[in-house]
Amino acid sequence: MTTTDALSSLSTPSLILDEGRMLRNVDRLRQHLDPLGVTIRPHLKTVKSVEAARHVLTGGNGPATVSTLKEAEVFAAAGVKDILYAVGIAPQKLPRVLALRATGCDLTVVLDSPEQATAVANASREAGDAIPVLIEIDSDGHRSGLRPDDPAVVSIGRILADGGAALRGVGTHAGESYGAVGAEALAAFAERERLAAVTAAEALRAAGLPCPVVSVGSTPTAHFARDLSGVTEVRAGVYAFFDLVMAGIGVCTPDDIALSVLTTVIGHQKERGWIMVDAGWMALSRDRGTANQAVDQGYGLVCDIEGRVLDGLVVASANQEHGVIALRSGSSASLPDLAVGTQLRILPNHACATAAQFDGYEVIPADPAQPMAYWPRFRGW
Amino acid sequence: MTTTDALSSLSTPSLILDEGRMLRNVDRLRQHLDPLGVTIRPHLKTVKSVEAARHVLTGGNGPATVSTLKEAEVFAAAGVKDILYAVGIAPQKLPRVLALRATGCDLTVVLDSPEQATAVANASREAGDAIPVLIEIDSDGHRSGLRPDDPAVVSIGRILADGGAALRGVGTHAGESYGAVGAEALAAFAERERLAAVTAAEALRAAGLPCPVVSVGSTPTAHFARDLSGVTEVRAGVYAFFDLVMAGIGVCTPDDIALSVLTTVIGHQKERGWIMVDAGWMALSRDRGTANQAVDQGYGLVCDIEGRVLDGLVVASANQEHGVIALRSGSSASLPDLAVGTQLRILPNHACATAAQFDGYEVIPADPAQPMAYWPRFRGW
Structure with missing residues (x-):
């Protein structure tokens, strides 16, 4: 596989x-x-x-x-x-x-x-x-x-x-x-x-x-x-x-970010240029660490399932279990046609906050001959 | 007890x-x-x-x-x-x-x-x-x-x-x-x-x-x-x-809020008017739902251990495991003297987000003759 x-x-x-x-x-x-x-x-x-x-x-x-x-x-x-x-x-x-x-x-x-x-x-x-x-x-x-x-x-x-x-x-x-x-x-x-x-x-x-x-x-x-x-x-x-906050201050690039949230398209509001996904703030966290940076990445930068950044697309807003993907303000890109059921990956503003929303990591192995792994996380004090 | x-x-x-x-x-x-x-x-x-x-x-x-x-x-x-x-x-x-x-x-x-x-x-x-x-x-x-x-x-x-x-x-x-x-x-x-x-x-x-x-x-x-x-x-x-967002739009008052985060004073920055506590955003969540309301409650409103609101005190900023308590901007109250070890309770901006940061509730019983209870929470998708 x-x-x-x-x-x-x-x-x-x-x-x-x-x-x-x-x-x-x-x-x-x-x-x-x-x-x-x-x-x-x-x-x-x-x-x-x-x-x-x-x-x-x-x-x-x-x-x-x-x-x-x-x-x-x-x-x-x-x-x-x-x-x-x-x-x-x-x-x-x-x-x-x-x-x-x-x-x-x-x-x-x-x-x-x-x-x-x-x-x-x-x-x-x-x-x-x-x-x-x-x-x-x-x-x-x-x-x-x-x-x-x-x-x-x-x-x-x-x-x-x-x-x-x-x-x-x-x-x-x-x-x-x-x-x-x-x-x-x-x-x-x-x-x-x-x-x-x-x-x-x-x-x-x-x-x-x-x-x-x-x-x-x-x-x-x-x-x-x-x-x-x-x-x-x-x-x-x-x-x-790494994460988008670190990319925003020049410590890394988006291609260095090892963490992402896999999500699925669940709807559209075409007149408003919105693509709805099933990753809201419960998955992405409420962290808006890029809000005051030169490039505001919303609740995260959108990639395809392979992890390639989709030009200009961010999670513009989030409810508990709904994310709203839209073009970043000022972007000249056009909204891609992503059907219901399409899977995407969201790069996080702040890795510590986003990871904390989950019980474990689905790990893409460094060695492509290996199967994916699952590494549990813990939390609490 | x-x-x-x-x-x-x-x-x-x-x-x-x-x-x-x-x-x-x-x-x-x-x-x-x-x-x-x-x-x-x-x-x-x-x-x-x-x-x-x-x-x-x-x-x-x-x-x-x-x-x-x-x-x-x-x-x-x-x-x-x-x-x-x-x-x-x-x-x-x-x-x-x-x-x-x-x-x-x-x-x-x-x-x-x-x-x-x-x-x-x-x-x-x-x-x-x-x-x-x-x-x-x-x-x-x-x-x-x-x-x-x-x-x-x-x-x-x-x-x-x-x-x-x-x-x-x-x-x-x-x-x-x-x-x-x-x-x-x-x-x-x-x-x-x-x-x-x-x-x-x-x-x-x-x-x-x-x-x-x-x-x-x-x-x-x-x-x-x-x-x-x-x-x-x-x-x-x-x-x-209920929560501070609901209080801010007039659906409830702070005295109706049933959820709070118990925290301990861990230090001071007296020149800056800061009281440091061990509830950061990992405990309070990153939710800043009152940021655009008439009264910005920071990361939460501060109460004593009995749940009485302390006039003008909010969690003004938060790191992962540090909260910074300070007087709300414009408050005429004076900073209380809260020694290291003092316990406080923080009313949340958004109950759904704050509760999600914990594995369960420590329940103060409605019947004061009963002992405190613990109700586990779950999470994930």
């Missing part, structure tokens, strides 16, 4: 993963970062699948980043033993952190306040297990973290080191880089991220505190960093799949 | 359902529609839970509407025997429709093209089972359906009736009513919906075709319809939970 025949036999909507594109994307970031002398710590919040993670992690089980304790627990059970939980720790979650560490997983937490540091130090002492911590640094005003020169960096470091936790270092994430466009702007963001992390690390060391780990990363900055002096590891997540 | 204690012991983020509010909401629509002489056919795409559906459906198993065949299959297995699948049928899905009907479920499909009608008629003849069909009518230009006076209504009716399917009637959904505000505007939408469905039904009957069912509905029009002459049933979904 050809891949197209295999796709045609799937119920719709389904989530399609092109393994060849994924492997190419993973390899591309390794090729870029290896010469810069840093470890890659992939963020598994994008894939949320043990099978996919095997292809993304160095050696299949290498260091990982997660966004929930559920991810940490699932990947630890699958053999991943070095995990960074990269969302500020709530004190109520420390019993789960300790329970997971007790199974042999080296789980590190992040925080940015004296209150959290005291809670982690107290929990460490009570459990007789020094919980490793990265202090979160704010490099761009995006969300959490301390400014690199904030005296609280050192005072928090001291609470941790003196209190019985394991001060492991600093981490930052240049989330604002998603709004920058092109190689120069993204390289500048990467340098800003590096400088913030290294400055905070130097402050800790100058105060006589340990800082073995200097962790930075986002998919845009990871790809455009030119110098990572002083950095020990880089985190990135969406790079394994 | 008090409800507040029970909530405090939950991990966050969690999805909270206030059973008392839900029962009040369900009862309110029954009280309004019963005197208008129509059957209620609740849309279960909102609840996606057998336990919740028991409280919503008349008699626990009464007529239902669904948005996916998966919903039809799950609810049929739970004993719901009269189901309308209200998304235009793809020919590839007819084997599943027939298989479910063969189990004894009276499943009806909708369509709006001669191609679909021919496919359903052919499948009916081949299976020896006349699949019931509603012809979809477009009452407001929102998405699918034929205009009530389109001659295709009758020609499709004839394809079905002559071809071996069961022409059961017409259905319409005034999706544009979500953009209308206030009782007068919503009553006008309800009348437009009624008139479109009744006009199409009369065209079928004038052509000698059967039309026993005249189905209309959306949560806004269902609540504000004043006369439903000629209509046999009303569909609505989000009314059971």
